[in-house]
Amino acid sequence: MDYLPPEMVDDKPHDNKVDIWSLGILCYEFLVGNPPFEAEDHQATYDRIKKIDLKFPEHMSLEAKDLIGSILTYNPNKRLTLD
Secondary structure, three states, rough: OOOOHHHHOOOOOOOOOHHHHHHHHHHHHHHOOOOOOOOHHHHHHHHHHHHHHOOOOOOOOOHHHHHHHHHHOOHHHOOOOOO
16 A cells, blocks of 8 residues: 555556556665655555655655655656656
8 A cells, every 4th residue: 555656546547657656665665664655544644645745864865855756746647757
């Protein structure tokens, strides 16, 4: 559930851009040790995903923040692509 993108949480149509979202979650988790939207319960996690309540730790580089922020955007058409 930590890897679900907003369009799936909101029960909207989705496509392969959900995989890009998951890549952003993985990058964050590799650098920080936990998923970015993790919360006390499922609903709180879903709420953080829908709001893109993304907080970066101070130790994370600006480049990593930029990359992850470009991937974890609400609008799937504005997400960074693999190209």
